[in-house]
Amino acid sequence: MTDQTTPEPHVARNYAPLDITIATADGAWVSDEEGRRYLDMLAGYSALNFGHRNPELVRAAVDQLGRVTLTSRAFRSDRLEPFAAALAELCGKQMVLPMNTGAEAVESGIKVARAWGYRVKGIADARAKIVVAHGNFHGRTTTIVSFSDDPDAREGFGPFAPGFVSVPFGDADAIAEAIDDDTAAVLIEPIQGEAGVIIPPEGYLRRVREITRERGVLMIADEIQSGLGRVGRTFACDREGVVPDMYLLGKALGGGIVPVSAVVADEDVLGVLRPGEHGSTFGGNPLAAAVGHAVVDLLATGEWQERAALLGGHLAQKLDGLVGHGVTAVRVAGLWAGIDVDPEAGTGREVTERLRALGVLAKDTHGQTIRFAPPLTIRATEIDWAIEQLERALSAH
Structure with a gap:
């Protein structure tokens, strides 16, 4: 018998997704069934390098x-x-x-x-x-x-x-x-x-x-x-x-x-x-x-690679500023980042749940690490906003 109390009772439970149901998407943004928008900082584990519906x-x-x-x-x-x-x-x-x-x-x-x-x-x-x-x-x-x-x-x-x-x-x-x-x-x-x-x-x-x-x-x-x-x-x-x-x-x-x-x-x-x-x-x-x-x-053409390198440098600079403020270490290569969360700020899963509530989608791994891998279509201002939300999520424990 399926568990009818779960959002997806007929789907095998080989994943534990965040509490969001995506209905539409465009570029670096997705929307849920109620029309709330979220910045996608995961990009389908790099499957969406060129954005949603390029x-x-x-x-x-x-x-x-x-x-x-x-x-x-x-x-x-x-x-x-x-x-x-x-x-x-x-x-x-x-x-x-x-x-x-x-x-x-x-x-x-x-x-x-x-x-x-x-x-x-x-x-x-x-x-x-x-x-x-x-x-x-x-x-x-x-x-x-x-x-x-x-x-x-x-x-x-x-x-x-x-x-x-x-x-x-x-x-x-x-x-x-x-x-x-x-x-x-x-x-x-x-x-x-x-x-x-x-x-x-x-x-x-x-x-x-x-x-x-x-x-x-x-x-x-x-x-x-x-x-x-x-x-x-x-x-x-x-x-x-x-x-x-x-x-x-x-x-x-x-x-x-x-x-x-x-x-x-x-x-x-x-x-x-x-x-x-x-x-x-x-x-x-x-x-x-x-x-x-x-x-x-x-x-x-090489344009996407150059964009990832340029924006990746911006992302690294922003993330480096969080070390010692809820983050113990960051590793960045282009638009790909591993962010180690200070246990005092919560687990990686807890921080990603807080991020979701703030309008940013990311994924945790191995307990204390959060991954950022946004679409290469993302803009510097959107990266800035995502980092602002991460700061809020880290301080909300």
Whole structure:
């Protein structure tokens, strides 16, 4: 029997949303059923980098809705190759494996890395290993939670898949020590999002790139949250001038309209796949390809990346002023921030609830951290207003 006392009695309780029901949205703002407006400082965990109902992306979707939305990969569509070519060029790579969700991109990247390990590197069958980082968040499928150390995502969902070795995030020497002859890849988030926008030490990504190249293993960058303009560059790896062997992309690639994800790599990596070994009915569908191509076109000019960098500096300056005033630490990369709340001001959840009451939407993580990831369409004055509301929420305990 469903619990009729909850706002969504027929929805599985795998989330605990804030007490708001969104009915409409535009740009950086959303409205509830009563018409109250809220500044969206989460942007769908970076899925809405270009704002709610971005006109160019909506136009691309509407145009495609009038033509064809799904063919399956049993047939070719006129939208897939142009999208793949544009995305490959944006990434500086040769091939794209289109999927739907971020978790699917990660699962696909794992399969490709293992196949590459067996067919190119010569690892013995069923012995391939992938090095990952503590505190990672790559999704919640059964394979992925096998190498998660988040008890909420992991406990009660075993048995777990073997083949993963976890080392401290930000420690390149630990990665070097973990690699052996059976290692196919190193899979990391250049910046850990769910962990609280954890930025590794300067030089970490460059050293990981050097190690993986020297040891003959793939470097896989999960840029599903950090990529596509969020941090003031196209990819978080760009902050250190690093190009991984494989990008895992999602979220913003669908423009907040449809789920679009992708594995992007050169042919010597993605070319290991053979027909029938991997697929998706909806992966690369014409509607997704049309929207994804429009997203790539937005990023090709560099304007969104510059905007995120400029406004990110403004956001960092404002947040730094809160340290010691209800905030113990902040970490900012472009328009992406992790804000550690002083326990005396309340828990992260309590502060986000107060923010909601003040007209600002954000999300807590790991107890005492709040994440800000507003749409890149946000204005400096709106950032200022959000910080003013955060000050009020921190002092309202």
